[in-house]
Amino acid sequence: MHHSIEIEHLSFVYPDGHPALQDVSLTIAPGEKVALVGPNGAGKSTLLLHLNGILKGDGKVTVCGLPVEGKNLGRVRAAVGLVFQNPDDQLFSPTVFDDVAYGPLYQGLPPAEVEARVTSALAAVGMSAYARRVSHHLSAGEKKRIAIATVLSMNPEVLVLDEPTAGLDPRARRGLIRLLGSLPMTMLVSTHDLAMVRELLPRMVILDEGRVAADGPAAELLADAALLEAHGLEKP
Amino acid sequence: MHHSIEIEHLSFVYPDGHPALQDVSLTIAPGEKVALVGPNGAGKSTLLLHLNGILKGDGKVTVCGLPVEGKNLGRVRAAVGLVFQNPDDQLFSPTVFDDVAYGPLYQGLPPAEVEARVTSALAAVGMSAYARRVSHHLSAGEKKRIAIATVLSMNPEVLVLDEPTAGLDPRARRGLIRLLGSLPMTMLVSTHDLAMVRELLPRMVILDEGRVAADGPAAELLADAALLEAHGLEKP
Amino acid sequence: MHIHFLDPYRAGNSPLHAADARLKFVLTLAFILTASLTPPAAWPVYILLLALILSIEILSGLGVGPVLKRSLLALPFVLAALPLVFTVEGQALFSLPLGAWTLTASVEGLARFVSVALKSWLSVQAAIVLAACTPFPELLQAMRAVGLPRLLVAMFGLTWRYLFVLADEALRLMRARAARSGAVSSTSLKAGGNVAWRAGVTGGMAGSLFLRAFERSDRIYVAMLSRGYDGEVRALPLPAFTAAHWLTLTAGLALLALLLGFGLLFWG
Amino acid sequence: MLYSPAPMHIPDGFLSTLVAVVLWILSAGVIAYALRRVGNDLGERQVPLMGVLAAAIFAGQMLNFTVAGGTSGHLLGAALAAILLGPWAAIIVMTTVVSIQALIFQDGGLLALGGNLFNMAVIGVAVAYFVYVSVQKAARGQRWGVFVGGFAAAWMSIVIAALACALELAFSGTSPANVAVPAMGGIHMLIGVGEGLITLGALAFLYAARRDLLHIGEAAPKGGRVVWVGGLVIALLLAVLSPLASAHPDGLEWVAEQQGFLEAAREPLYSIIPDYVFPGISNEALATIAAGILGTLLVFGVALGVAYLRRRQTADR
Numbered sequence A, B: 001m002h003h004s005i006e007i008e009h010l011s012f013v014y015p016d017g018h019p020a021l022q023d024v025s026l027t028i029a030p031g032e033k034v035a036l037v038g039p040n041g042a043g044k045s046t047l048l049l050h051l052n053g054i055l056k057g058d059g060k061v062t063v064c065g066l067p068v069e070g071k072n073l074g075r076v077r078a079a080v081g082l083v084f085q086n087p088d089d090q091l092f093s094p095t096v097f098d099d100v101a102y103g104p105l106y107q108g109l110p111p112a113e114v115e116a117r118v119t120s121a122l123a124a125v126g127m128s129a130y131a132r133r134v135s136h137h138l139s140a141g142e143k144k145r146i147a148i149a150t151v152l153s154m155n156p157e158v159l160v161l162d163e164p165t166a167g168l169d170p171r172a173r174r175g176l177i178r179l180l181g182s183l184p185m186t187m188l189v190s191t192h193d194l195a196m197v198r199e200l201l202p203r204m205v206i207l208d209e210g211r212v213a214a215d216g217p218a219a220e221l222l223a224d225a226a227l228l229e230a231h232g233l234e235k236p
Numbered sequence C: 001m002h003i004h005f006l007d008p009y010r011a012g013n014s015p016l017h018a019a020d021a022r023l024k025f026v027l028t029l030a031f032i033l034t035a036s037l038t039p040p041a042a043w044p045v046y047i048l049l050l051a052l053i054l055s056i057e058i059l060s061g062l063g064v065g066p067v068l069k070r071s072l073l074a075l076p077f078v079l080a081a082l083p084l085v086f087t088v089e090g091q092a093l094f095s096l097p098l099g100a101w102t103l104t105a106s107v108e109g110l111a112r113f114v115s116v117a118l119k120s121w122l123s124v125q126a127a128i129v130l131a132a133c134t135p136f137p138e139l140l141q142a143m144r145a146v147g148l149p150r151l152l153v154a155m156f157g158l159t160w161r162y163l164f165v166l167a168d169e170a171l172r173l174m175r176a177r178a179a180r181s182g183a184v185s186s187t188s189l190k191a192g193g194n195v196a197w198r199a200g201v202t203g204g205m206a207g208s209l210f211l212r213a214f215e216r217s218d219r220i221y222v223a224m225l226s227r228g229y230d231g232e233v234r235a236l237p238l239p240a241f242t243a244a245h246w247l248t249l250t251a252g253l254a255l256l257a258l259l260l261g262f263g264l265l266f267w268g
Numbered sequence D: 001m002l003y004s005p006a007p008m009h010i011p012d013g014f015l016s017t018l019v020a021v022v023l024w025i026l027s028a029g030v031i032a033y034a035l036r037r038v039g040n041d042l043g044e045r046q047v048p049l050m051g052v053l054a055a056a057i058f059a060g061q062m063l064n065f066t067v068a069g070g071t072s073g074h075l076l077g078a079a080l081a082a083i084l085l086g087p088w089a090a091i092i093v094m095t096t097v098v099s100i101q102a103l104i105f106q107d108g109g110l111l112a113l114g115g116n117l118f119n120m121a122v123i124g125v126a127v128a129y130f131v132y133v134s135v136q137k138a139a140r141g142q143r144w145g146v147f148v149g150g151f152a153a154a155w156m157s158i159v160i161a162a163l164a165c166a167l168e169l170a171f172s173g174t175s176p177a178n179v180a181v182p183a184m185g186g187i188h189m190l191i192g193v194g195e196g197l198i199t200l201g202a203l204a205f206l207y208a209a210r211r212d213l214l215h216i217g218e219a220a221p222k223g224g225r226v227v228w229v230g231g232l233v234i235a236l237l238l239a240v241l242s243p244l245a246s247a248h249p250d251g252l253e254w255v256a257e258q259q260g261f262l263e264a265a266r267e268p269l270y271s272i273i274p275d276y277v278f279p280g281i282s283n284e285a286l287a288t289i290a291a292g293i294l295g296t297l298l299v300f301g302v303a304l305g306v307a308y309l310r311r312r313q314t315a316d317r
């Protein structure tokens, strides 16, 4: 049996010479739900972008048993659903339907299958009625749900979310947490929202200056005020 | 003696027919620090835009004893410092210096006075070293501080902030709260961050669907779970 | 996510970095004009101009290598001038039999072609040095100083500021698209859709970028109004242009004029 | 660099000084007029609106899609700007885009900027506007008008701008018309398809999300007619001129005329230095040598000074 995500000694330097990741190793078992926290600029987004080969550093990244590299990229991208912080970056088609259908269409699925995928993805996020709507006019919370649907329609095994609750009001945030709790996939969530971590994610990884500073049960780490303080975090 | 802000029976309908404010009345004494909370779309930003006459609804708005209308607009805009949610919308000049100098320049101050204002505003937010920097390379927290400096340089009597902590990491957020606590002006802050309200703002106004739903000491309102729940909020 | 690499400015503390932007701007334009006016085949002048620009590159601390690498940017366009080698009449150099025709290269044609390529290469180096040693905000001041409408300069400044914001947005859009461009393992399906569909999706991205920019411009307008903007573009007065500046400017222009005169006199 | 520009930005050196200056004057005139018009229409809003939209067109040029085998399609944006903003504002937006490309990224020359502005900001916009408005009229407000018009406007604006570019090169004597015109025209007929498809996609998005924006072009009819006629004339002129020019590559009287001009311009210089002689030196060969030595000394003097300064500076650190 393989692990969902295996990262071994990963380092990455941006073209301008900024070292964003330094020797990061991390293993996530299938079905695990893991939080990735740390101050601004810690390298969280950079790490997430390695999981489907958008960035390529030194070291080894394996997802669902597939090494993330050249010939596997297509399958890796189908297996990893990456949801970016700003849903506006993810919703670039005229209608919600087109957006959710992008992944399946790109995979070359037959039209009937595409329809079925879109329908079930929208149902999963509770937005079935929105298929014909124009994404641009939706509220932030609604956009966020659609953005998640756009990756669910690809039937990913792993869901990777970059700061999913940023900019949501408390009601929309609550709805989103409930939704994520109900999804069965392996999940890796980068966030500043430690209250959400406590509720939703049993395991927590602290990243700081491109290194893994701590990795363990969220409840334990969140109780350690000194540790949090040292990495620019705060008890929720 | 006049109040810093007096709003009487203010209603506002957007050109597309959406009623965003309905009969809002609110009085804020000089030096008071007030939170404006409520769900997305409650009308918070709309209300703030009335304070310096960018929007004009039915009703009466007086700031520092000046009715907000035609011939007073110049003086009103000098008296009210409005900081928008997204600092990228507020920092529109090529360099930090140009941005902070923008307000004083439009007030027609002599060059030496403009320089002096910029220097002291940057010092107030602890960013003196950044004058010659270019805004787009700054971090979110730094941008936020500069955005506040751009209005401090106008020597406003009232500081109005729209969601100042959104998108900041815990460390930057803490720094900002400390900064705001140290400023002496009258303050009206729209926010979803109730933890900040508890720390910084003694009075709280809940807006929902364009109406004032509650107005009182923040500590009291924040303890009333039913009230918060009813307006899409949550105990911090 | 940041697009640092879009900004061609390279910080440094060379005399060139410290020099007044107006000076650099005018002298760069004069240099390009000189190269442009120099007659074809005035080789010594080209060599002198090259020596001049290479010296400046060394002086600037940018290093000759990086500038030369960047200057290859204009290279593809050289193809447009290549036919000159064969179409200008003159002393035959060599012939290329091409099926029914024969192309005959002439010495004069080759000289014209090399001249065009050299002019272009010299000019692009000058422009690169200017952009790499002068922060854009200072270039804006220079443009104001040479009399460009203040309104246009203000727009340039705003565009430059938001270029980075929007380029970041474009980058994130492309990443989001790449992240969802996956293929299933069964090889019977051809991933990628057709070209028209892909172009249409890209169009959607452009449309969304445009729309967000449009709405952002509203917010910026409001932010500008809040700080007193009234449609008039105002700016602090430019720093004084001292006697030393005038002297440098005159000397620079005189040198270029001399080189140009030399070229026109003997090859014109 | 994230994008490889379509070969339409003329670098310095490829336009003769005369052509470059004439195009500078033409562009400056049109731009100055457009600035006035836009100022009247938009007032205080013009700086933020034009500035940010120029940045958006710029960023939009980074977006690409794979065509086949590693090549990719890009956007230029003149048509999109003309459709969304109307002709005058589009001229200003494209002026800003093209100028910044030249100033910061050396994408196109500085002396040649007048020509590039003329091709992309003036001709590109005028032709796009003319085509779009004409198709709209033919469609009588039906939906297909937006899309067909958008595609055609984008394609035409690219092709016509490329033809103008080729003719300018021919006028300058840097590229024979019988080579440049078919080559530039041919390549851009293909590139134009990509431009058209992206523009179409953008219009489809905007049609769904903010249909009201697509009427900006129509809502600015005042003076729009001038541009419409201008676009028509330019399109016709180039469509007729290009084949003519490429049929008579050597018989271009213009090139001859232009050389006449240059000859005339040189006269005064010769009269300043009579008989190719340096003051005080009466032998032609000697004068040549003297001038050469003088020039060389000057340049190497500068180079030495530079090297000295440089050394001292590194020593300081």
Ligand SMILES: Nc1ncnc2c1ncn2[C@@H]1O[C@H](COP(=O)(O)OP(=O)(O)OP(=O)(O)O)[C@@H](O)[C@H]1O
Pocket: A014, A015, A016, A018, A019, A020, A038, A039, A040, A041, A042, A043, A044, A045, A046, A047, B169, C001, C002, C003, C004
């Ligand atoms: N394109 C880029 N080029 C150069 N440096 C970059 C680039 N993108 C990010 N960086 C730098 O790399 C570091 C890590 O950035 P990253 O975006 O991964 O941080 P993050 O942990 O996601 O932060 P945040 O909480 O603010 O989202 C930062 O210092 C950042 O400035």
Ligand SMILES: Nc1ncnc2c1ncn2[C@@H]1O[C@H](COP(=O)(O)OP(=O)(O)OP(=O)(O)O)[C@@H](O)[C@H]1O
Pocket: A169, B014, B015, B016, B018, B019, B020, B038, B039, B040, B041, B042, B043, B044, B045, B046, B047
């Ligand atoms: N320009 C506009 N035209 C029409 N309706 C608008 C416009 N701007 C805002 N609205 C609507 O007015 C209402 C109040 O908006 P406002 O931006 O004031 O809310 P808010 O309380 O600031 O919300 P948030 O917490 O999301 O910032 C919302 O329903 C919004 O959709």
Ligand SMILES: [Mg+2]
Pocket: A044, A045, A046, A162
């Ligand atoms: Mg991040």
Ligand SMILES: [Mg+2]
Pocket: B044, B045, B046, B162
């Ligand atoms: Mg708001």
